[in-house]
Amino acid sequence: MPSKPQVGRLDHVRDPDQPVFTPRTPRVVAARRLQRRRDRDGTGRFLAEGPQAVREALALPGVVRELFGTPAALDRYADLADAAYRAGTPVSPVTDEALAVLTETVAPQGLVAVCEQFDRPLDRALDRAPRLVTVLAEIRDPGNAGTVLRTADAAGAGAVIFAGDAVDPYNGKCVRASAGSLFHVDVVRAADPAAVVGALRAAGLTVLAATGYGETDLDDLADSGGLARPTAWLFGSEAHGLPAELTDAADARVRVPLHGRAESLNLAAAAAVCLYASARALRVRD
The missing domain is CATH 3.40.1280.10 (SPOUT methyltransferase, trefoil knot domain)
Structure with missing residues (x-):
């Protein structure tokens, strides 16, 4: 059974009864597909990895559609998790294994955002x-x-x-x-x-x-x-x-x-x- 997130600074952001998502959780599986161009093109979405990218994405209203993070990272970057929550964006805790499949770096920093593409004509x-x-x-x-x-x-x-x-x-x-x-x-x-x-x-x-x-x-x-x-x-x-x-x-x-x-x-x-x-x-x- 997946573990429950620890109660910490962000109880208002995430439901303490919500299980931590695993690599097999459907929302994680769907987000992982965005690593492929055909899925990015088909959905109009992409992944932004790490606190710097997430911070800049959150500054654009409506761009971030979901924020995934390990419980430790969501506490470490509480300001980002709180900003997502206040914007009405789902904040979803994930296991380290789930975070690893959502990222393409050797040492991920614990956060990945699903974003809407926003290029202009x-x-x-x-x-x-x-x-x-x-x-x-x-x-x-x-x-x-x-x-x-x-x-x-x-x-x-x-x-x-x-x-x-x-x-x-x-x-x-x-x-x-x-x-x-x-x-x-x-x-x-x-x-x-x-x-x-x-x-x-x-x-x-x-x-x-x-x-x-x-x-x-x-x-x-x-x-x-x-x-x-x-x-x-x-x-x-x-x-x-x-x-x-x-x-x-x-x-x-x-x-x-x-x-x-x-x-x-x-x-x-x-x-x-x-x-x-x-x-x-x-x-x-x-």
Whole structure:
């Protein structure tokens, strides 16, 4: 028989007579399926793992649909459990074994939230007039995508667009790599990268393609004031770069200068350099 949760600080949050859920509890089984993309797409839901992601998800009204946690974690992060309870979200205690099947990390931190997907249509995101936009074109690696999303948030980007055959932004590794930033920016999924470029330009943004073979040096562009206007950066996969049709469609093809002997920068580093150059230029203009 499953054990009963210990009586602790959160008696108002969880029913003391409620059994602790196990890996075989139907709600745990249903949540575990969200680790697969077809189930995320079919239900419009995904998993957010760990207290940082849960905290940011709870800040968006209606996004968290259920909070799972071990009894120890629900007591440790009592503020999060209480916030979920006050929002009318079920707070469900689980065994360590159940928590393990809901997570994809070696040392989980005891909390997993079932969340509603909340990406925006491209036109609605651009209606908010973001001054800095990041486009991830055909990027398939979820760790890279999540890291660039986190960097875009830190640099002040208002939207991150997953364009073409890009990774699912709700992939567990992408969510974890974003470190909560997934919940801070407008996330857009768009099937046609070329249409994205057209929409960005129509919204008044300068479209820049980041490529190691660009004819424009990033430092020269920044020094000339070319970054002091609303800008969208296009980034391609680390393995294949940007598709030729996107580099051709951009207003400029920009390379990050390499002052040492390194052959190149990885995607996350190049994105950080480009986005922060734009962030600085926009701040100086203000």
